[in-house]
Structures are given as C-alpha cells and as structure tokens.
Amino acid sequence: MGVNSLTMTEIFLDTSYVIALSSVKDHFHQKALETAEKIQAEKSKLITTRAVMLEIGNALSGFKHRTAAVKLLNALESDPDVGIVSLTESLYSQGFSLFCKRQNKNWGLVDCISFVVMQERKIFYALTADEHFQQAGFRAMLRD
Numbered sequence: 001m002g003v004n005s006l007t008m009t010e011i012f013l014d015t016s017y018v019i020a021l022s023s024v025k026d027h028f029h030q031k032a033l034e035t036a037e038k039i040q041a042e043k044s045k046l047i048t049t050r051a052v053m054l055e056i057g058n059a060l061s062g063f064k065h066r067t068a069a070v071k072l073l074n075a076l077e078s079d080p081d082v083g084i085v086s087l088t089e090s091l092y093s094q095g096f097s098l099f100c101k102r103q104n105k106n107w108g109l110v111d112c113i114s115f116v117v118m119q120e121r122k123i124f125y126a127l128t129a130d131e132h133f134q135q136a137g138f139r140a141m142l143r144d
Contacts, residue, residue, distance in 0.1 A: 003016075009044060009045055010044065010045050010046075010047050010083075010121060010123050010125070011039065011045070011046055011047070011123065011141075012043050012046075012047050012114060012117070012123050012125065012126040012127065012128070012138075012140055013046040013047065013048040013050065013051055013052065013076075013082065013126075013127050014048070014052060014114060014126055014127055014128035014130060014133070015056050015059060015110070015128075015130075016053045016128045016129040016130045016142070017035075017127035017128050017129070017141075018056050018059075018072065019056075019059055019060075019143060020032035020129060020142060021033065021036060022060065022065070022068065022072070024071070025085050027129075028129040028142045031129075031142045032127075032129075032142060035127065035141055035142065039127070043081070043083075045081055045082075045083060046081060046082045046083070046127070047082075047083045047084075047121060048076070048082065048083070048084055048085070048125060049084065049085045049086075049087060049091075049104045049113055049114060049117055049119065050084060050085065050086055050087040051087050051095075051110045051113045051114070052083075053073060053076065053077075053084060054110075055110050056069070056072070056073065056076075057069060057073055057087060060072070075135060085110055087113070091113060091117070092113065092117060093117075094113075094116045095110075095112040095113030095114075095116050096107060096109065096112070098115060098116060098134075099110040099112040105132070105135060107132045107135070107136070108130070108132075111130065111132050111133070111136075113139070114126075114133075115133075115136045118138060118139065124138060124139055125136075125138070125139045125141055126138050126139065126140055126141060127141050127142070128140045128141065128142060129142035129143060131143065140142050
C-alpha cells in the first residue's frame, strides 16, 4: 500500500521524520514534506512516545535550533491529532527486554520502546527514515 492510499487511523511518529521536516539539508526533507501533506489530507492520528519526545529535544537542543525545538515540542504536546504514550516502568521494561534480546541488531533503546508501542497498538506505518523500523517488520514511510 502506498502513501497515496493510506487508510489506517494511527501512524507512528519517529524522531528522524521530525528532523527531516526541520532541516532543509536532510536527505529525506523533500519526502518528509510530501508525506506530511498526505498525512494531513488523510487526517490520520499520529502516535509517538515520551521517549521519542526526549530524543527530539536532545537532537534539537543546540542553541541554533533550541527556539524551534521548544515551539515544535509544544506544538506536538498541544496537537489533538498527536497522541503521546507515557514512558511507564512497564513500557521501559518491555523495550529494554527487546533491546537485550536483539543483540544481533543495531537498534537503539528508544527504537525498541517504539516497536513495543507499535506492536501493542497494531500500528504498521512509521513516519521515519530509520531502517531499523523495516528490520522490525514495519513500514518506514520515508523509505517507500
């Protein structure tokens, strides 16, 4: 299924998508812009985690990007079409368990937490350029 025919209600929002949207120099910037328009037209709900929010904040924490980062994080927090899953002890434990089990993969802990949420919510599509999502069996929409 291509992005043109999205029919799902929830799409996972990953850090690499936000970075791609934010930086005109990013390799996936144009694809991120095109995908954003399609997602908005479909009125899909975006789901992310508190861990991804932390990762976004860290990635954009430099003085050069800090003001934009604050605006972006506030916008995500207040957007009714964005759901942010709390980082509970249980979710952290499940993500860490996956992180420990997949020692043959180069997956980060935040990715593993994301994969747990996506599996639990039956989300197949991720707004990401991260190939680890493909390795875990999901669709990385910026790589389509």
